[in-house]
Amino acid sequence: MIRFIVQRFLGMLVTMFFVSVMVFIIMELPPGDYAERYAFRKFSGTGVTVTEADVNNIRVKLGLDRPAYERYFSWIWGIVTKGDFGPAFAFETSVNNVIGQRLWLTLAILFSTLIVTYLVSIPIGIYAAVHRHSVADYSLTVLSYLGLALPNFLLALILLYISVTVLDSSVGGLFSQEFEGAPWSWAKFVDLLKHLIVPAVVLAWSATAFQLQTVRATMLDELNKLSVTAARARGIPEWKVLLKYPARLAINPVVSTVSFDANRIFSELPIVALVLGLPELGELLIKSYIDLDMFVAGAILLMLTFMIVFMNFLSDIALAFLDPRIKLEGG
Amino acid sequence: MSTNELSQRELTQQDRAVQERESQEALRYYSATQWQLVWWRFRRHKLAMAGGLFLALLAFLGIFAEFFGPYSGVTRNTDYLLGPPQIPRFWDENGFSLRPFVYGVTTERDPVTLRRIPTIDREVRHPIRFFVRGEPYTVLKVIESDIHLFGVEEGTVHLFGTDPLGRDLFTRTLIATRTSLSIGVLGVLIAFVLALIIGGVAGYFGGWIDYGIQRLTEIVRVIPVIPLYMGLAAAFPREWSTQQIYFAMTLILGLVGWPTLARRIRGQLLTLRTEDYVVAAQIAGASAARIIGRHLLPAFASYIIVDLVISFPYLILSETALSFVQLGLRPPDISWGILLQDAQNIRAIEQAPWLFIPAAFVVTAVLSFTILGDGVRDAADPYTVSGS
Numbered sequence: 001m002i003r004f005i006v007q008r009f010l011g012m013l014v015t016m017f018f019v020s021v022m023v024f025i026i027m028e029l030p031p032g033d034y035a036e037r038y039a040f041r042k043f044s045g046t047g048v049t050v051t052e053a054d055v056n057n058i059r060v061k062l063g064l065d066r067p068a069y070e071r072y073f074s075w076i077w078g079i080v081t082k083g084d085f086g087p088a089f090a091f092e093t094s095v096n097n098v099i100g101q102r103l104w105l106t107l108a109i110l111f112s113t114l115i116v117t118y119l120v121s122i123p124i125g126i127y128a129a130v131h132r133h134s135v136a137d138y139s140l141t142v143l144s145y146l147g148l149a150l151p152n153f154l155l156a157l158i159l160l161y162i163s164v165t166v167l168d169s170s171v172g173g174l175f176s177q178e179f180e181g182a183p184w185s186w187a188k189f190v191d192l193l194k195h196l197i198v199p200a201v202v203l204a205w206s207a208t209a210f211q212l213q214t215v216r217a218t219m220l221d222e223l224n225k226l227s228v229t230a231a232r233a234r235g236i237p238e239w240k241v242l243l244k245y246p247a248r249l250a251i252n253p254v255v256s257t258v259s260f261d262a263n264r265i266f267s268e269l270p271i272v273a274l275v276l277g278l279p280e281l282g283e284l285l286i287k288s289y290i291d292l293d294m295f296v297a298g299a300i301l302l303m304l305t306f307m308i309v310f311m312n313f314l315s316d317i318a319l320a321f322l323d324p325r326i327k328l329e330g331g
Numbered sequence: 332m333s334t335n336e337l338s339q340r341e342l343t344q345q346d347r348a349v350q351e352r353e354s355q356e357a358l359r360y361y362s363a364t365q366w367q368l369v370w371w372r373f374r375r376h377k378l379a380m381a382g383g384l385f386l387a388l389l390a391f392l393g394i395f396a397e398f399f400g401p402y403s404g405v406t407r408n409t410d411y412l413l414g415p416p417q418i419p420r421f422w423d424e425n426g427f428s429l430r431p432f433v434y435g436v437t438t439e440r441d442p443v444t445l446r447r448i449p450t451i452d453r454e455v456r457h458p459i460r461f462f463v464r465g466e467p468y469t470v471l472k473v474i475e476s477d478i479h480l481f482g483v484e485e486g487t488v489h490l491f492g493t494d495p496l497g498r499d500l501f502t503r504t505l506i507a508t509r510t511s512l513s514i515g516v517l518g519v520l521i522a523f524v525l526a527l528i529i530g531g532v533a534g535y536f537g538g539w540i541d542y543g544i545q546r547l548t549e550i551v552r553v554i555p556v557i558p559l560y561m562g563l564a565a566a567f568p569r570e571w572s573t574q575q576i577y578f579a580m581t582l583i584l585g586l587v588g589w590p591t592l593a594r595r596i597r598g599q600l601l602t603l604r605t606e607d608y609v610v611a612a613q614i615a616g617a618s619a620a621r622i623i624g625r626h627l628l629p630a631f632a633s634y635i636i637v638d639l640v641i642s643f644p645y646l647i648l649s650e651t652a653l654s655f656v657q658l659g660l661r662p663p664d665i666s667w668g669i670l671l672q673d674a675q676n677i678r679a680i681e682q683a684p685w686l687f688i689p690a691a692f693v694v695t696a697v698l699s700f701t702i703l704g705d706g707v708r709d710a711a712d713p714y715t716v717s718g719s
Contacts, residue, residue, distance in 0.1 A: 018550045026559075029566035149698035151648050153655065154671075154690050161680045161687075259553075267555035271652050275675065285558055286656050289565035301562060305554050312553070 005317055012313045019305050024072045027298040035059040085299035088288075095299045099281065103303065106269070106280040108192065110307070112200040113265050114258070117207045122254065125215025126247055129223060140212060147209025152268045156202045156275040202272055207261045214253050222246030256319050259312035266304045369633060372710040379706020382699035389696060393509030397468035400502025401482040404665050406466060408487055408497040410438045413683050414449045416492040416500075419459055432456040435486050457486035492685040494673050503665050504689050510666040512696070514581055515647040519639055521585025522646075526592030531623050533593070534600025541597070548590040559587055560649055564658045573664040580659055584646045595638050599631040633711035641704040644697040651693055667693050 035058040039050045059065050066074075078084040085095035128137045175191060222228065223246050231241045270282030277283075281300045288296035363371070373379065392399055408414075419431035435455025441448050463482040469475050482488060491500035533544040551559075563583045567576055603609060604627070612622050628635075647667075653659030654668025655675070662669055667689050673679055674686040 015550060015553060018546070019553060022550060022554065026562040026566075029563065031566070031568045145698060145701055148644070148701050149694050151652065151693065151697075153652060154694065157674060157680065157687070157690070160677055161684065164677055164681055263553070263555050267557040269555075270558060270561070271656055274656055282558075286561065286658070289561050289658055292565060297562065297565070301554065301558055304558060308553055308555070 001320070004320060008313055008316050012309055015309050016306060019309065020076060020302060021072070023298050023302050023305070024068075024075065026301065027294040028068065030292050030294060035064050079302075085302075086295040088293055088296045095296050098284065098296055099299065099303075102280050102284060105278070106282070106304075107307075108196060109199055109203070109269065109278065109280060110262060110265055112193075112196045113203040113207070114261060116200045116204040117211055117261060118254065120204065121208045121211035122215055122251065125212045126219055126242070126250065128212070129216045129219030129246075129250075130242065132220070137216075140216075144209040144212050147206050147212075150205070152202050152205055153271040153275050155205055156198075156272050159198060159202065160275065199272060199276055199278055202276070203265050203268060206268070207264050210264070211254060211257075211261070214257070215250050218250040218253050219246050222249050252319065252323055255315055255322060258315040259308050262308045262311050266308065365633070369710045373706055376706035376709060379703050379710075382702035382706065385699045386696065386703065389508055389692075389699075390512055392505050393512055395470055396502065396505035396509055397470060398476070398478070399480050400499065400505050401463075401465060401479050401488055402499040402502050403466045403468060404503045404506045405498060405663060408489070408493060408499070410497070411436055411449050411487060411489065411493050412497045413495050414489060414493045414497070415683070416685050417487070417489050419488070419490075423453065425453075425456075428456070428458070430458045430460075432458045433483065433486070433488050455486070457483040457488070459483055459488060491688045492683065494670075494686065495679075495683075500670070500685065500688060503670060504667075504692060506665045507667045507670050507689060508692060508696075510577075510660070510664060511647055511650055511668070511693075514577065514584065514650050514660075514666070515643050517578075517581035518584030518588060518646040518650075519643055521581060522588035522592055522642065523635070523639060525585060525589040526596055527628075529589065530593030530596030531600065534597035535604060535619060535623055535627075537601065537604075544593075544597075548593060551587070552590050556587060557649060557652055560584070560653055561656070561658045563587075564653055573661060576660060577664065580650065580653070584649060588642055588646060591642065592635070592638050595634060596631075599634060600627055603627050603630055637704065637708045637711050640700065640707050643704070644700040647693070647700070648697060 035055050038058055039055050056065075064071070075086060078086065083096070085099070087093075088095045088098045124140065128134075128140045131137055175188070175195060225245070227245050228241060231245060232238070236244075266282070269280070270286050272278070273280055273283035274286055281303065285297055285300045285304075288294070288300070360368075397403065402408075414436065417433040417436075419433055421428060421431055433456075435452040435457060436449050437452050438449050459481050460483065461481050462478050463484065464477050465479045465482050467475065467477040489499050489501060491504060494500055494503070529544055529548075533541040560583055563586070564580070567579055571579070600623070609622060609626055612626055617625075650659055650666065651668040651671065654666050655671050657672065659668055660666045670686075670689040671693075674683075674690070679686060
């Protein structure tokens with residue numbers, strides 16, 4: 001078991017390394033270099049004439065005259081040893097300051113979304129599989145089609161529209177005004193939870209549609225197994241049969257795709273966050289892309305991806321505990 | 332006795348006729364090509380047929396958008412900014428008219444906010460005429476014309492209302508349909524070619540090449556797709572023309588879309604390349620490209636088509652999402668995402684809910700693609716029993 005975990009952990013580190021290289025390449029992609037943009041942002045509109053020499057000075061000061069691989073390693077070194085993600089020039093501060101508590105809010109959104117997804121998809125998926133060809137089953141299929149077709153940001157817009165026109169209140173943001181700058185307290189936490197519901201439902205929308213189908217399909221496969229028939233023949237009550245054999249196994253694919261769900265949620269998060277005005281990483285990501293503030297964008301992209309890779313690692317281990325067959329194949 | 336014999340003979344004749352018909356059907360079935368079988372199975376899937384026909388209609392409307400729309404996509408009607416949809420009517424309290432009409436519009440300034448507010452004048456009727464001459468346009472860069480399907484001679488007709496700049500939302504939605512669908516098609520094609528090359532190489536050669544490519548696809552897949560798209564789109568130089576951005580967008584969608592397809596192709600190739608007929612071709616001295624193209628691809632072409640259809644909606648949604656947050660196509664290009672930019676903030680939605688209409692197009696198009704994909708998948712699966 002320990003060997004298996006170590007192996008997966010090393011695999012995770014390797015993946016993280018390659019991901020960081022790709023993120024660095026994306027950071028380097030925009031035309032013109034950081035020094036030019038820095039100079040432009042700092043001095044445009046101030047009436048100061050910026051010469052080529054000034055830009056060069058900035059370049060040397062920021063270490064941009066060094067070759068790409070050196071810059072990559074100093075960037076990574078800063079992150080690994082000091083947790084320093086570099087400067088954020090649009091805000092004239094460091095990336096760490098800009099990101100601040102947004103990381104935790106992002107995690108809060110991720111986990112509340114995952115909880116909503118599983119609370120909805122697992123029981124309903126099992127129910128649909130057991131009551132196959134019932135009205136509930138068919139309406140579920142229709143709903144999951146809609147889950148795929150209606151993009152989250154449109155759903156967010158529709159919810160906004162309903163809340164403004166019908167309920168006469170706004171669902172945007174993560175905090176009520178009175179808690180905006182307040183220190184953390186129980187009341188603020190409750191307020192956050194209330195505000196998390198709408199983003200969680202919006203983001204869980206398509207993930208639930210996928211998981212419902214997965215759970216239903218695995219359940220259908222498992223229901224036809226001989227173990228189920230045998231259990232029924234032994235006279236075990238039906239609900240116990242369902243829980244003990246098929247339902248237990250139907251959860252496995254869900255566990256193994258946690259990181260896919262996280263991936264999907266993070267993929268949709270920025271746009272939903274923009275529409276709902278959530279102060280988290282995705283929203284900042286879009287802003288920094290538009291501003292070409294690539295250190296911030298790179299840091300966020302790196303964080304989001306690392307979270308996914310890490311969850312993948314966790315789900316691998318959880319799966320090894322849940323399903324002993326996997327250990328034998330993998331380790 | 333004799334009557335009995337007679338009836339028996341009749342019976343056998345009937346039997347023979349039935350058998351013959353059955354055997355002809357069986358002959359037709361067994362001699363049908365793979366694609367005929369797929370088509371027969373697909374035709375039975377009514378919902379998927381409907382989805383396919385709807386998409387064809389959308390594409391048709393999109394290609395001839397300038398003909399179906401009464402105005403060009405950029406003409407501004409400054410008297411009708413953010414105007415609500417004008418719905419053609421046949422009757423009102425002033426009587427019935429066989430020719431549909433829309434009401435006239437006058438604009439007044441709100442004395443408090445100084446905003447120009449269009450008001451509907453129910454006394455003025457503008458009859459809608461068909462095949463009217465209007466603004467000249469060019470379809471597909473070849474056909475030049477100035478005939479529009481419908482229009483009014485005086486006043487204006489805006490079926491879906493107008494946007495904040497007073498442009499006709501109906502025409503713009505149709506043009507956006509063309510842009511968004513075509514970007515999806517091009518993106519899928521690029522992804523397909525890339526997947527074919529990369530997945531083909533990985534699956535055919537196996538070994539360390541396969542291993543390297545597998546790791547690469549895994550890493551690409553682990554980065555959340557939309558943020559990755561955005562990162563690549565953010566790198567477009569500001570001074571690029573809309574055409575350059577359009578093609579760059581298709582390229583990006585294709586670049587990020589290939590891993591799923593490549594994985595499928597690789598998996599199929601890995602199982603197929605040990606088949607006897609492949610070995611035979613190798614011994615006969617056929618080149619790798621020929622074996623992949625001639626012997627292996629046809630064997631799983633149906634799977635690829637299914638994957639292509641299924642990946643469409645993702646590309647279309649991605650394009651819409653990117654343009655929506657101003658990281659994709661840019662105005663004056665018109666796409667679904669760009670149209671929805673106007674509906675981004677809550678005030679706009681409150682004031683002008685019709686700006687949401689393009690969203691309905693997005694949803695129905697994606698829904699049709701999904702249903703069509705399901706139908707094609709069922710039809711292409713050789714293990715579904717056909718004819719029953």
